[in-house]
Amino acid sequence: MVTSFNHRLFGARPTALAAGVVLVALSACNQKQQAAAPVPGPIPEVNIVTVREQPIPYVRDLPGRVAPLRIAEVRSRVSGLVVKRTFEQGSLVKEGDLLYKIDPAPFAVELQSAEAALARTEAAQVLASQQADRLEQLLSRQTASQAQYDSAYAALKQAEAEVAGAKAARDRAKLNLNWTDVRAPISGRIGRALLTEGTLVEQGGTANLATIQQLDPIYVDITQSVGELNKLRRDLASGELSRLSADTANVHIIMDDGTLYGSAGKLLFSDVTADPSTGQVTLRVLFPNPHDELFPGMYVRARIKQGIDTDALAVPQQAIQRTNDGKAEVWVVRDDSKVMLQPVEVGPVVDNQWVIRSGLKAGDRVVVEGVQKITVGQQVKTVELKIATADAEPKPRDTEVPEREAAEAPGTPKPASSTSASPNSDSPSSASPKPVSQVR
Numbered sequence: 001m002v003t004s005f006n007h008r009l010f011g012a013r014p015t016a017l018a019a020g021v022v023l024v025a026l027s028a029c030n031q032k033q034q035a036a037a038p039v040p041g042p043i044p045e046v047n048i049v050t051v052r053e054q055p056i057p058y059v060r061d062l063p064g065r066v067a068p069l070r071i072a073e074v075r076s077r078v079s080g081l082v083v084k085r086t087f088e089q090g091s092l093v094k095e096g097d098l099l100y101k102i103d104p105a106p107f108a109v110e111l112q113s114a115e116a117a118l119a120r121t122e123a124a125q126v127l128a129s130q131q132a133d134r135l136e137q138l139l140s141r142q143t144a145s146q147a148q149y150d151s152a153y154a155a156l157k158q159a160e161a162e163v164a165g166a167k168a169a170r171d172r173a174k175l176n177l178n179w180t181d182v183r184a185p186i187s188g189r190i191g192r193a194l195l196t197e198g199t200l201v202e203q204g205g206t207a208n209l210a211t212i213q214q215l216d217p218i219y220v221d222i223t224q225s226v227g228e229l230n231k232l233r234r235d236l237a238s239g240e241l242s243r244l245s246a247d248t249a250n251v252h253i254i255m256d257d258g259t260l261y262g263s264a265g266k267l268l269f270s271d272v273t274a275d276p277s278t279g280q281v282t283l284r285v286l287f288p289n290p291h292d293e294l295f296p297g298m299y300v301r302a303r304i305k306q307g308i309d310t311d312a313l314a315v316p317q318q319a320i321q322r323t324n325d326g327k328a329e330v331w332v333v334r335d336d337s338k339v340m341l342q343p344v345e346v347g348p349v350v351d352n353q354w355v356i357r358s359g360l361k362a363g364d365r366v367v368v369e370g371v372q373k374i375t376v377g378q379q380v381k382t383v384e385l386k387i388a389t390a391d392a393e394p395k396p397r398d399t400e401v402p403e404r405e406a407a408e409a410p411g412t413p414k415p416a417s418s419t420s421a422s423p424n425s426d427s428p429s430s431a432s433p434k435p436v437s438q439v440r
Helices: 002-036 105-140 146-178 226-238 403-407
Strands: 045-050 054-067 070-074 080-085 098-102 181-183 188-190 210-214 218-225 251-254 266-270 280-287 299-316 328-333 339-343 345-350 353-358 365-369 381-386 414-419
Touching: 045 328, 054 226, 054 345, 070 188, 105 146, 218 226, 218 251, 218 299, 226 280, 226 299, 251 280, 280 299, 299 365, 365 381
Parallel strands: 045 381
Antiparallel strands: 045 365, 054 218, 054 299, 070 210, 080 098, 098 181, 188 210, 218 280, 251 299, 266 280, 299 353, 328 339, 328 365, 345 353, 381 414
16 A cells, blocks of 8 residues: 555656646746846937917029119310329219319410400490491481491391300310319219320210229119019919018128128119010119128129018928938827828028928927937927027128027027927917918
8 A cells, every 4th residue: 555655656746847847947938038028218309399380581592793873984075185193093082073184275275265256256246336326326317227227236236146156165165174174973982093194085085084983872783583573473462472561671692701791782673674585684772882892793692582471381400301302301299299200392491490381280390309219100208499480680790699699599499398298289370270281
């Protein structure tokens, strides 16, 4: 009996040991699988902006050429020898300033001759007048004939005419003598002397003594294609763009170093004739030029504001991503805090922001920073950035901007409180969103 018990006891031990080994192995595998399972990482944090409607100017950069306000060529009105130059080349002159002196001697002699001829005709007039008076008295006493009186009266009228002609000749001689002083026809800056002392000039000749140009204010002639101008007019007529006020200084010049010229200009008019070779029209702008920084003939780039889109949408430049074929898209945070890629159509860049023509609506939350940390459908935490409203008037280079104001320049993002709430609570503008498609 003891033998039978021992047989049952020791016969069952191998089975129990095998089962124990299996359980230990399974437990070890579970522990390895649990140790190898990835631990969920933290939800990535991204900086976003909430798209809102805002007024954005319709701005174009166009080529232009500087032209003087007034230009006059200094010419001699009499023939003669240039004996003196009185102006400093490149200086400012005023209207009436003496520029050149032409030899006056021949004209002084002509004036003396004209005055002598006038005296002779005046003496003849006195004699004719006396003769006419005498015959008039004789005619009244019937001691002279009517024919004699008529002849004397005609001689008087002829003498008066000769006096008038002599006076005109004298006045002409005076003018010629005065014109030996060549004076500035307008005020402005005079260029180099084109003729020197000793040069013989002729009346009515093509010789130009110098050129005077008025440079303050000064014109800039900008060229724009007829197609762009007509589209702008259609947008203004349809209300897509709003017109600028008449007193708005709406043109700026971009200097060679990329800064803005110190003063804004005002658009005066657009030409009514297009250039047949280029299909462009000319827009004339008036600029102050107190420091003579703009020169006639100088090529410039002009930034012209031709209208305002009062309810435009825009996002910072860094928010725009590009596909392999160059199409634009942005990361949009949905209501469930998950991100998606949204294709968009972009317009021009204004104040470091892309104008969005289609693809977004007011209230959409767009990722600006942190796109390298996210994938499609991933949940994110959001930090709202505040973007300053686009400045309607760009600041010229010589405008003094306080340090605090410079730090708050348009397009500079500022972090705000962290949020993952729905964009509907961010702005009242989301209650009446702008249509997704706003292609102009």
